[in-house]
Amino acid sequence: MVGRIVEIAEDGRHLSLRRGFLVVGTGHEEIGRVALDSIGAVIVNAHGTTWSNALMIALTRRGVPVVLCGPQHRPEAVLWPVDGHHVQAHRMRCQAEARLPLRKRLWQQLVQAKIRMQGSVVGALGGPEAAFARLARTVRSGDPDNVEAQAARRYWPLVMGPDFRRDPEAPGANALLNYGYTVLRAATARSVMGAGLHPTLGLHHHNRGNPMCLVDDVMEPFRPFVDLTVRTLVRDGLEDLTPPVKQALVAVTTLDLPGPKGTSPLATALDALTHSLATSFEAGSAALDLPTTPTALDLVGCERAQ
The missing domain is CATH 1.20.120.920 (CRISPR-associated endonuclease Cas1, C-terminal domain)
Incomplete structure (x- = not known):
């Protein structure tokens, strides 16, 4: 499957789930949203990023890896689903x-x-x-x-x-x-x-x-x-x-x-x-x-x- 790569590059963003969409916001303002079913991976490069547990569960159920990056854009951790395949x-x-x-x-x-x-x-x-x-x-x-x-x-x-x-x-x-x-x-x-x-x-x-x-x-x-x-x-x-x-x-x-x-x-x-x-x-x-x-x-x- 070819999905969109969503990168969080700006500091202080909050990621949440709303009606089948990943919603990016700051404070009480929505900045943008992406349909969960169109996402291939989420890459977090920014400091101060927060997210809801419901969003993380929805992403893992779809097999979408969430990559957390450190300095120089090097991956430090990847969230992956416990159950990725029926066998x-x-x-x-x-x-x-x-x-x-x-x-x-x-x-x-x-x-x-x-x-x-x-x-x-x-x-x-x-x-x-x-x-x-x-x-x-x-x-x-x-x-x-x-x-x-x-x-x-x-x-x-x-x-x-x-x-x-x-x-x-x-x-x-x-x-x-x-x-x-x-x-x-x-x-x-x-x-x-x-x-x-x-x-x-x-x-x-x-x-x-x-x-x-x-x-x-x-x-x-x-x-x-x-x-x-x-x-x-x-x-x-x-x-x-x-x-x-x-x-x-x-x-x-x-x-x-x-x-x-x-x-x-x-x-x-x-x-x-x-x-x-x-x-x-x-x-x-x-x-x-x-x-x-x-x-x-x-x-x-x-x-x-x-």
């Missing part, structure tokens, strides 16, 4: 009992897809796409050679320039990446929870303080689309998180991607991937439904449209 208990049990070889094969497929997507982005910018396709083919089960990191070392200079360093605490392009990844993480969390999977039980990510390890695993193949959008914005001199810049980053979730069943928005591709992940846990075999790698030409059009 959630069974799927979580299969997920928890998945053997290491299966988890390694699933991670292999995700890393291969991520590197191929990175290659498409590099190709759209006139770089050596074929080199990334070759790297993707060398990824073994569990990626013991850390080909993902090898690809990253080649990727970032080609996309963001030789002087760029990925630093989540830094402003400018890094802050834009943080925001774009937060939007993507929220969309991925919704899909993971909607598939009846536990977001903490990851395939590869396993930081003991991270409640979204599986979410971070699943979103990996889609990160390059955020990177391309940020690169385009920075190229055009847009390095501050203004409303138009945020809109461009939110629009990544609606990017059309080719797949085995035709073209669909990125958010729909996330739903297909998480469903296939759940069935892989149930069947004990790795068979992920990943989008087809877009051609560099496809992404050139996307890059020019930003």
Whole structure:
């Protein structure tokens, strides 16, 4: 499902429920409202935000994640529903009992897809796409050679320039990446929870303080689309998180991607991937439904449209 990303960015807002709408207000004045059934995620970046319990319950019943962000737009917590799918208990049990070889094969497929997507982005910018396709083919089960990191070392200079360093605490392009990844993480969390999977039980990510390890695993193949959008914005001199810049980053979730069943928005591709992940846990075999790698030409059009 492709839903609206609602961001609360101004301090002192109150969020409440009224006749099927999320209502944003300040004091006794209503500022705006959004139909609950049209919401894909709520991202709270502002200080002093308050909300009603009835609203939180209504959002969780619809599987809408509420993401609470700290400095530099980094997510600190996500509210997720206890009951996200009608066979959630069974799927979580299969997920928890998945053997290491299966988890390694699933991670292999995700890393291969991520590197191929990175290659498409590099190709759209006139770089050596074929080199990334070759790297993707060398990824073994569990990626013991850390080909993902090898690809990253080649990727970032080609996309963001030789002087760029990925630093989540830094402003400018890094802050834009943080925001774009937060939007993507929220969309991925919704899909993971909607598939009846536990977001903490990851395939590869396993930081003991991270409640979204599986979410971070699943979103990996889609990160390059955020990177391309940020690169385009920075190229055009847009390095501050203004409303138009945020809109461009939110629009990544609606990017059309080719797949085995035709073209669909990125958010729909996330739903297909998480469903296939759940069935892989149930069947004990790795068979992920990943989008087809877009051609560099496809992404050139996307890059020019930003």
